[in-house]
Amino acid sequence: MAKSSGVSKKLLAKKDMNFFAEFTANAAKAARMLGYGVAAGVLVVFVVLAFIVAFFIRNTIIKGQIRDMENLLASPDYATLEAEFAKLTEQLTEMSNYNYALTQMRKTVDEIDPAPTDLPDVIANCIPSDSYISHYLVTSSQLDLEGYTFVYYSPVEMVYMLNQKNVFTARPMIQTERVEAESAGEQVDAKTKTVTVDIMNTYYKFTISGMLVSNAHINIIRYEDVADSAKILGMVENKTVKAGDSYDIDVTNFTYAGTEYKLTKIYVDDVIVDEASFAEIVANGKFTDVARKNAEVKLYYAPVTAAAPAAQG
Amino acid sequence: MNNLTAREKGFMYVITLLIIVVLGYFFGIRTLNNKYEDYKKQLAALEQRKAHLDQIRANNASMETEIKALVEANKELELSFIDKLESESIEQYILKTFEEAGCPYLISITAIDTGMPAVTYPDGTNSPDGLACLQVNVKYSTTDGYTVPGYNRNPDFTAEAENAVGTALKMKEQMGTEDFAKRVGYEGFIEAVKKINAENKTCIKVNSVEATDINGHMELQAQISFYGTSLRNRLSVDNSTAPYTSWSGETNTDTKGGFIGFPYVCDNKDSLWYGVENRSIDPKAHKPFATYWANYLFNQNYEKANRSFKTMLKFGVAPTQPKTDTQDTNDKKKS
Numbered sequence: 001m002a003k004s005s006g007v008s009k010k011l012l013a014k015k016d017m018n019f020f021a022e023f024t025a026n027a028a029k030a031a032r033m034l035g036y037g038v039a040a041g042v043l044v045v046f047v048v049l050a051f052i053v054a055f056f057i058r059n060t061i062i063k064g065q066i067r068d069m070e071n072l073l074a075s076p077d078y079a080t081l082e083a084e085f086a087k088l089t090e091q092l093t094e095m096s097n098y099n100y101a102l103t104q105m106r107k108t109v110d111e112i113d114p115a116p117t118d119l120p121d122v123i124a125n126c127i128p129s130d131s132y133i134s135h136y137l138v139t140s141s142q143l144d145l146e147g148y149t150f151v152y153y154s155p156v157e158m159v160y161m162l163n164q165k166n167v168f169t170a171r172p173m174i175q176t177e178r179v180e181a182e183s184a185g186e187q188v189d190a191k192t193k194t195v196t197v198d199i200m201n202t203y204y205k206f207t208i209s210g211m212l213v214s215n216a217h218i219n220i221i222r223y224e225d226v227a228d229s230a231k232i233l234g235m236v237e238n239k240t241v242k243a244g245d246s247y248d249i250d251v252t253n254f255t256y257a258g259t260e261y262k263l264t265k266i267y268v269d270d271v272i273v274d275e276a277s278f279a280e281i282v283a284n285g286k287f288t289d290v291a292r293k294n295a296e297v298k299l300y301y302a303p304v305t306a307a308a309p310a311a312q313g
Numbered sequence: 314m315n316n317l318t319a320r321e322k323g324f325m326y327v328i329t330l331l332i333i334v335v336l337g338y339f340f341g342i343r344t345l346n347n348k349y350e351d352y353k354k355q356l357a358a359l360e361q362r363k364a365h366l367d368q369i370r371a372n373n374a375s376m377e378t379e380i381k382a383l384v385e386a387n388k389e390l391e392l393s394f395i396d397k398l399e400s401e402s403i404e405q406y407i408l409k410t411f412e413e414a415g416c417p418y419l420i421s422i423t424a425i426d427t428g429m430p431a432v433t434y435p436d437g438t439n440s441p442d443g444l445a446c447l448q449v450n451v452k453y454s455t456t457d458g459y460t461v462p463g464y465n466r467n468p469d470f471t472a473e474a475e476n477a478v479g480t481a482l483k484m485k486e487q488m489g490t491e492d493f494a495k496r497v498g499y500e501g502f503i504e505a506v507k508k509i510n511a512e513n514k515t516c517i518k519v520n521s522v523e524a525t526d527i528n529g530h531m532e533l534q535a536q537i538s539f540y541g542t543s544l545r546n547r548l549s550v551d552n553s554t555a556p557y558t559s560w561s562g563e564t565n566t567d568t569k570g571g572f573i574g575f576p577y578v579c580d581n582k583d584s585l586w587y588g589v590e591n592r593s594i595d596p597k598a599h600k601p602f603a604t605y606w607a608n609y610l611f612n613q614n615y616e617k618a619n620r621s622f623k624t625m626l627k628f629g630v631a632p633t634q635p636k637t638d639t640q641d642t643n644d645k646k647k648s
Contacts, residue, residue, distance in 0.1 A: 135524065
């Protein structure tokens with residue numbers, strides 16, 4: 001038993017011992033490595049799972065936010081806003097058009113000045129004692145007088161007195177002519193054959209005709225300066241100014257229905273205001289003119305900010 | 314599995330781990346991440362929509378303010394016109410104003426509708442709402458400072474008057490004296506046009522005033538325009554009770570004696586025309602209903618009655634009773 005196949009049993013035992021020791025050490029190392037591997041694997045899986053869980057939670061949170069937002073947008077506070085917007089837009093257009101129609105009617109009536117009913121009293125106080133008025137006609141813009149006088153200075157004195165009272169806006173027409181004996185002014189009594197008008201004195205027929213001091217009416221309309229748009233912005237304005245006086249119109253930027261507008265051009269009685277004058281008007285923030293006659297001022301404004309966003313689906 | 318070496322097992326383990334990681338990434342992390350991106354976009358879109366709706370809310374508020382302002386302005390504009398132009402109310406108002414001012418001697422009054430221009434919108438279409446104008450032309454006379462004037466049964470010479478002849482005789486003596494010695498009407502006319510012009514400056518306008526000296530008296534004319542509207546959807550309610558917007562005249566007019574067609578002499582006792590002879594008749598005019606001989610006799614009788622229908626018709630004379638045969642015999646015996 002001491003020797004087997006020429007190899008010493010002792011040596012064999014030693015080699016076995018070494019082998020087992022090495023085997024055991026390798027096994028331990030392998031087990032340790034396996035442990036590390038498993039731990040690393042678990043860690044990786046955990047990390048992956050952690051990411052998945054975290055992302056899931058993140059998605060759940062954002063889904064919650066989406067749901068909350070959807071609920072909010074579906075709430076009565078928001079759900080009807082677009083329908084309301086469409087309805088209000090239609091209503092605003094309708095009201096603007098109605099306002100335009102009414103102001104145009106108002107303008108038509110306002111432009112008709114009434115006849116100055118105080119003028120007959122003024123005339124009565126300006127008739128010289130050598131004269132009388134046989135006919136007068138007072139309209140809103142015109143005064144026609146007819147009368148007779150013994151002195152041919154009287155008609156001009158009468159016009160002078162009327163001018164002192166600021167009756168005429170321009171030089172009136174004055175016509176004076178001697179009444180001939182056989183003219184219609186002479187009345188002959190059919191029975192007595194005598195002339196009924198004083199035949200001892202020459203007398204004259206006079207006619208005075210003149211334009212009266214009147215008002216000018218300025219119609220101001222603001223339009224949206226957008227292609228294919230005839231939208232009126234805000235209310236139409238009518239100004240009544242005494243003929244010859246100056247007037248101002250505010251032309252600064254303004255906000256209408258949530259949109260800011262900026263002046264782009266001006267038309268006065270369909271004639272565009274030239275660039276230099278326009279620049280000056282914009283710099284001053286007001287349009288100034290003298291009221292010589294009735295006028296229509298059209299102010300065109302372009303939106304500065306984007307117009308109200310269109311309804312989205 | 315038991316036949317695999319440790320290396321192989323380790324390799325398998327690594328492969329399995331890789332597969333888990335890859336699957337975890339592709340089916341877990343990446344999918345969730347992609348979804349998250351989608352959710353983010355969705356949330357962003359929703360937030361953008363919310364912002365858009367918030368902007369619309371602000372615009373709506375602004376539009377509501379504009380509409381409110383326009384409604385108020387439109388109501389005010391509507392009320393600046395006469396709601397309903399009624400010619401009878403307007404003429405009644407004008408006649409009353411002139412009479413109360415001391416100018417009652419009416420020559421004529423006419424109310425006509427005047428066409429007004431249609432309103433055209435900036436886009437070229439016509440507005441369904443329109444302006445209306447009623448133009449009233451009045452012509453009055455002054456007195457001449459001598460002759461006795463009269464208007465509206467004042468003084469009363471009709472059948473209802475107690476002593477029409479007595480009144481006429483009394484007034485005849487006053488001609489050219491006292492009140493009849495004044496030229497009445499001009500001052501009142503001017504006062505009336507002034508009053509009408511100041512009544513409602515936005516919708517009543519005196520267009521012209523004219524005075525003409527004629528035959529010792531004066532003819533006074535005025536043209537007055539009343540402006541109203543014809544509106545499809547009126548916003549305001551006009552509660553005006555002004556005399557030119559609502560009827561302010563008589564509401565209990567006696568209609569008992571009114572009649573249609575004037576005979577030769579009015580025999581309607583309920584009428585103030587009772588006993589008045591029709592002066593506008595031409596007795597020789599063709600009578601399409603009459604026989605030729607009757608027509609001839611009519612003219613003859615008219616001439617015999619001294620051209621008086623009253624005499625011809627024995628108006629006011631009690632009809633004689635037809636005589637009986639006995640009376641007739643007695644009469645013959647007496648004769």
